[in-house]
Amino acid sequence: MGGDDAPQIVIEGASIARERLPDVRFMIFGDETQIAPLVTKYPLLKESCEIIHTDKIVTAEEKPGQALRRGRESSMGLAIRAVKDGKACAAVSAGNTGALMAMSKFMLRTMPGIDRPALASLLPTSCGESIMLDLGANVECTEDNLVQFAIMGAAFARTVLGLANPSVALLNVGVEELKGNEIIKNADRMLRDANLPMDYVGFTEGHGLANGDVDVVVTDGFTGNVALKTAEGTARMIAGMLKEALSDSLMSKIGYLFAKPALSGLKDHLDPNNHNGAVFMGLNGLVIKSHGSASASGFASAIGVAADMASNNLAGKIIRDLERFDNYAEEVIEDKAV
């Protein structure tokens, strides 16, 4: 029931995902009187979905605390509970981000070894896609948080991008080891020393993100949120100016007609809908956040991320890597004791 055009977009998105992923089955939570007529339009989806009725919803304006108190029986609350109870492999929502985060954290709890969950997403780069986290779940982070984010981000890259040995970097103001604050320098040292299944390359800077210099960019939720929104804002600004430039005279309109096929590839690559689906990582269960303004195809992308993660055992990978890091940490402590 969440997002700008719910439930239409959600149902249409599920139908697109159903075509892309024939093995996926859906539990659709919300107002049956609105949902059932929409589902009927898509026979394939209808066959593979179950509607669980509730007339309670979490609104876009609700504060996380309110949602926690009042949202248990809402479509959002019931979807998360289905994950908790093992009835669903993942929950996907286009609703209120703060509420989704708070309820997911409360109901699913963080995985053993993870102090705080992080919000991670795929972003377009000049050579494909990279993953960035945390995108805003934690405005302040310790070095331990950053190391855990790196482990979770690498597992994301192995699961969804299919990379055996993803490159991982910490976002910083320079690439020299002397740069940055103490927290980042400590996290850098810990990641350098630990023998983790990733190619830890050290620091990257703001432009490393768009360049696609690394597969996983790790940062605190404050910086990550600002960087994400700055990149999206810049892309939107240029797209807007480009559109204006190409419609501003007869000459440029003719130019646009000729260049249109070539430009549409660029447009596709930058379209946030094609990279939709931010993951709350580090919980005992998968919860995926779709942009509230995602198109049906965008919502289907978010479902695709959920399906990839569920079928490739993201959680198992994270747990294994955390154990590996803990073993290293214990060795370090023992070494120091000796």
Place this chain on the structure above:
Amino acid sequence: MGGDDAPQIVIEGASIARERLPDVRFMIFGDETQIAPLVTKYPLLKESCEIIHTDKIVTAEEKPGQALRRGRESSMGLAIRAVKDGKACAAVSAGNTGALMAMSKFMLRTMPGIDRPALASLLPTSCGESIMLDLGANVECTEDNLVQFAIMGAAFARTVLGLANPSVALLNVGVEELKGNEIIKNADRMLRDANLPMDYVGFTEGHGLANGDVDVVVTDGFTGNVALKTAEGTARMIAGMLKEALSDSLMSKIGYLFAKPALSGLKDHLDPNNHNGAVFMGLNGLVIKSHGSASASGFASAIGVAADMASNNLAGKIIRDLERFDNYAEEVIEDKAV
């Protein structure tokens, strides 16, 4: 002597600035055997410049500490000293940023009432230009630092953008008052309460930057540096993809020919050379940093920023506003004491 193509670019840039700003006079510090033949090519510049010879330079690789110890007699060191001694109104350099910052801070000292200088610059937005600071001088900032940055940024906007009452915002992860860390929330409260010559609007997010939602965006040097480089990286990525798309088939090449005049306006607006010139704010003297890779026209833009600030008494504006803020702060303390 600093920057990728010094001294050619610098001399050519000074010549362009001389044409744009007939009242400006130049002191050019560096190797006379290289500089004099270049200056001879530009009769107007030659009339209005003085070459001060030194064969010492600060290299791009030098650490700030090394530059402080060894750079006093370098072209950079002598230029800053000319500002200190009142012989020059401003120093402009395309050289080593860390060294320029360290030497400027050491030789010019911070203004009374300013705890730390900040690096500020103009950035292109969808509706013109905005100012952002700090861009990397201070990786960690207190609420007092942020308030001082806001005062300095507003003075920048009044001086260079000619705005009587510039809008100012703190960069945050959301616009609600509850968002962000304690430092930002405190700075927000202080700026809200103080009666300063600016239109303080509260928080802005990453996309507010490109949107041009406010005239001055205030943030710590870590976040500012990441945001600046993310925006530049995103713009460069899209420009690169656009170029590729427009040269990838005969059709798109024809399209490009028609659209070229319209696209060149966009290119101009996004060209970092047209927004070149970052200012070390809060020192007892003006020092402007040009991009190391700036073109001659870009270097001339940096000289233009210096001339604007010098002739519009930037320092006086900052000092007056700081006094106003201090009066407010004292009143608050007195109120509390009562």
